[in-house]
Amino acid sequence: MERIPVLKMGDFLLVTVQADMQDRLAMSLQDDITSRLSKYKSRGVLIDISALDIVDSFIARMIANIAAMSRILDAQTVVVGMQPAVAITLVELGLNLPGVLTALNVERGMELLRASSSAGEGAGVNSDRFED
Amino acid sequence: MPVRLEEDVVRVRQATRVAALACGLSLVDQTKIVTAASELARNTLVHGLGGAVTIDSVEASGRKGVRLTFEDNGPGIPDLNLALRDGYTTGGGLGLGLSGAKRLCNEFHLDSKAGEGTRVTITRWK
Numbered sequence: 001m002e003r004i005p006v007l008k009m010g011d012f013l014l015v016t017v018q019a020d021m022q023d024r025l026a027m028s029l030q031d032d033i034t035s036r037l038s039k040y041k042s043r044g045v046l047i048d049i050s051a052l053d054i055v056d057s058f059i060a061r062m063i064a065n066i067a068a069m070s071r072i073l074d075a076q077t078v079v080v081g082m083q084p085a086v087a088i089t090l091v092e093l094g095l096n097l098p099g100v101l102t103a104l105n106v107e108r109g110m111e112l113l114r115a116s117s118s119a120g121e122g123a124g125v126n127s128d129r130f131e132d
Numbered sequence: 133m134p135v136r137l138e139e140d141v142v143r144v145r146q147a148t149r150v151a152a153l154a155c156g157l158s159l160v161d162q163t164k165i166v167t168a169a170s171e172l173a174r175n176t177l178v179h180g181l182g183g184a185v186t187i188d189s190v191e192a193s194g195r196k197g198v199r200l201t202f203e204d205n206g207p208g209i210p211d212l213n214l215a216l217r218d219g220y221t222t223g224g225g226l227g228l229g230l231s232g233a234k235r236l237c238n239e240f241h242l243d244s245k246a247g248e249g250t251r252v253t254i255t256r257w258k
Contacts, residue, residue, distance in 0.1 A: 020142050020145070020146070021142075022138050022139060022141070022142055023138055023141065023174070024138055053149070053163065053166070054145065054163055054166050054167045054170060055167070056167050056170040056171050056174075056229075057171060057225060057226045057228045057229050057232060058170075058174060058225070060226070061225060061226050083163075084160075085159045085160045085162075085163040086163060088160050088163070088164075089160070089163045089164050089167050089236065092164065092232075092235050092236055093167060093171075093228060093232035093235065093236060094218055094228045094231065094232050094235070095226070095228060095232075
C-alpha cells in the first residue's frame with residue numbers, strides 16, 4: 001500500500017505530504033508518525049504541506065490529531081508551507097487548527113522545533129503541555 | 133461522475149479544479165470551491181453511501197461560474213438545520229463539512245428527504 005514517507009532527522013521527524021492524498025493515506029500517516037515517535041523518541045514533527053492545494057476538514061482533523069498524539073508522546077508538531085489561498089479557505093471553513101504550531105517554511109519550522117525542544121530540556125516534565 | 137470510492141473524492145477535487153480554472157476563478161476562489169467539493173464528495177460517499185456529482189459551467193447576466201450538484205440515494209438528512217450547524221456531526225468528524233462548504237460558495241441549496249436521499253447544489257461565481 002502507498003505510504004507517505006516519515007523521515008528521521010536527528011531529534012525530529014520530517015514529513016512531506018503530497019498532493020491528492022486519499023483519506024486512507026492520511027489515516028495511515030497518523031499511525032506511522034506515532035509509531036516512529038515512540039521508536040526514535042523524537043522531540044518534534046515537522047509536516048510540510050506546501051504541496052497541498054487544499055486542506056479540507058478531514059486533512060485538518062488529521063493534522064490536529066497528529067499534533068495531539070505527538071503532544072502526549074512529548075513531541076511538538078509544526079506545520080509548514082501552507083499556501084495563502086489554503087489559509088484563507090481554512091479560516092472561512094471554520095478551522096483554525098488549535099494547538100498546532102505553524103511556520104512559513106521548513107527552515108523556520110526547524111528553528112521553532114529546536115527552540116521548543118531545547119526549552120524543554122532540563123526542565124523535567126513539561127507540565128504546561130497537559131493543560132490544553 | 134460517480135462518487136462511490138475514496139479515489140472518487142480525489143477525482144472530484146481534480147475535476148472541480150479544472151472547471152474552476154476554465155471559468156477564470158481566482159486562485160482563492162478555486163481553492164474555496166475545490167475545498168467545498170471535497171467536503172461534499174466525502175459526505176456523498178460516507179453519509180449518502182455513494183452517489184454522483186455533475187460539474188457544470190454556468191453563466192448568468194454576463195457572469196461565469198461553476199456549479200456542482202451532488203446526489204445520492206442514501207438515508208437522507210432528518211434535520212437540515214441541525215446538519216448545517218457548525219460542530220454537529222454524526223460521522224465522528226469536526227462537523228464542519230456541510231456548514232463549511234456552505235460558507236465557501238456563493239449559492240447553496242440542500243434538499244433531502246429521510247429515506248430517499250440528498251441533493252446538494254453549490255455555485256461559485258467569478
